Amino acid sequence: MMLTSVFAWFIISSTTAYGDVMFLRRGTNASVEISCEFPNITKDGSLMAFALKCHQNQSKEVQYLNLNSTPKITNKNTRFSVKKLPKSRKVNVIITNLQEDDTDIYWCVFYYNKGLEVQIQINGSTEFFLYVEAPEQCSCSNLLLYVLTAVALLLFFCVLILTRAYYRKPTVQPVYEDMRAVRSLNRPKD
Known part of the structure; x- marks a missing residue:
């Protein structure tokens, strides 16, 4: 599973035109926070909405946030929450209770209003490769x-x-010699 995910990541990252890729590795039932920074745009464009997308089979929208209203969760799942940081150019997406099928490449998309009916879609500069590990069985x-x-x-x-x-x-072994058989040379014979 891991090898195919890494292989898919290399293929997708080499064929897309994004700048940075951030690798996020988590275990199942953990949570992850993806932080997206607004790209620079000309003065006459105002940020209208934000979306988090993933590559699973096709590019599908995971989370959508209209900055003028409440968040709309596209995948009908309450595991995703979005926070726009006040006085900051960032949007944070928190995914809780991660599952193995959440392993994918995610990226941020920003929607700008430029005039009455004109809408511009700009992709964020960072892709997030989220790898969710399954618990290993003993x-x-x-x-x-x-x-x-x-x-x-x-x-x-x-x-x-x-x-x-x-x-x-070591045990001491006494050494005894039988001296009776030894005769002295200086001793006279009887």
């Missing part, structure tokens, strides 16, 4: 755990016995 079975514990205990006792045998005081 592949250890109970039998394997018991076998490893038994082997560790056996090795411990072997080391203990060998250490005790190595550092044991």
Whole structure:
């Protein structure tokens, strides 16, 4: 799964014309905050709306915020929340309770009014590659755990016995010689 996601990220990032790519790695049931900065535009354009889009199969709109009204959640999911920071050129999107299928490339789109009926769409300069990891299952079975514990205990006792045998005081063996059979050369014979 991870290899295909990374491969898709390389292909998509090489074929799109965005500036920066930010890699965000999170676990399932975690949350992530995506911060989008308004691009510079001429004086006569006013920011009207903001959208967060993703690449899944086609470019689909995940979240839409009309700055003159309340946020409209496109995907009917309450896991997404949008905050426009006052006196700042940023919009923060918070995605909570992440799932594996949230792994995707996200980008921000800004809609500007330029006149009565003219609307300009400008993509943000940063793409966000969000990778959501699934929790890994323990592949250890109970039998394997018991076998490893038994082997560790056996090795411990072997080391203990060998250490005790190595550092044991040697027993003193007295050396006695039978001197009766030895005759002295200087002694007279009877």
